Amino acid sequence: MQETMEQRYAIKLCVKFLKSKQKAYGMLKEVYGDELISKGSFYRWFKRFSEGNEEDEDEPRSGAPNSIPVGISIGTVDTVLTEDMRLHKVCTKFVPKSLSDDQRQFRMECCTGILDMISADSGFLNKVVTFNKNWVFTYDPESKHQSAQWKHTSSSRPKRAKKSRSQEKAIVIPFFDSKGLIQIKWIPEGSKCQ
Structure with a gap:
């Protein structure tokens, strides 16, 4: 310079x-x-x-600068991050929901209770029919590139809840027993669930 x-x-x-x-x-x-x-x-x-x-x-000039204000080139920064500090860019991992500590504790208690019932009665799971009521949305997901961030090799992969932009929605209710899926009920928006 x-x-x-x-x-x-x-x-x-x-x-x-x-x-x-x-x-x-x-x-x-x-x-x-x-x-x-x-x-x-x-x-x-x-x-x-x-x-x-x-x-x-x-x-x-407009656009991305070729160097950081302290005079270090972007290539040098990349080398320091990837080789010297052993960081690499990863994308966030989608999880169904981000739970609070209270919600996690409640789920742990429910699961522990179910495990106790299973250990008391070996045929317990054959008697269980379960379902899960879910709203299904259309959404514009964030791309992997948009969600990428720097992390150290020893740190865990970042997580975030899926975000949706509601356009049309419906309720989907799958029913299961110990052998697998029994039935799926599809309820459009505005209909009553019975």
Whole structure:
């Protein structure tokens, strides 16, 4: 960066001494050799200074920066994160629901009670018929790329609940016994569940 700024000052000096574009380029090529900025950059700066713009710094540009403000390139940051710190980007894992501590405790108590009933009666599971009432939504899921984040190799994979954008919805009720699925009941939105 310092060498680039020095070359800009030299171009500005050539403009002030009224040197032609070709003469100025030849002089700088002789001094800097292969280290001279590109011909296109030289001509842009020469034109800028010739038009009376005295500013030596680049004008702000839109888009992603090529370096972090402290002067470290994105490639260097990536190398530090992946090789030195052993981090890698992973996508979040979808889970059906994010439960509170109270909800988890309640589920643990229910499961423990069921396990006690099973150990008391070996045929208990053959007598059970269960169902699960679920609303089914249409949704726009977040892509894997959008949900990716940096993590250390020893840390667990991040989790998040699925989010949905309601458009149309219905209730789906599957019934199960110990042998598998018995029946599925589909109830459109607005209908009564019986």
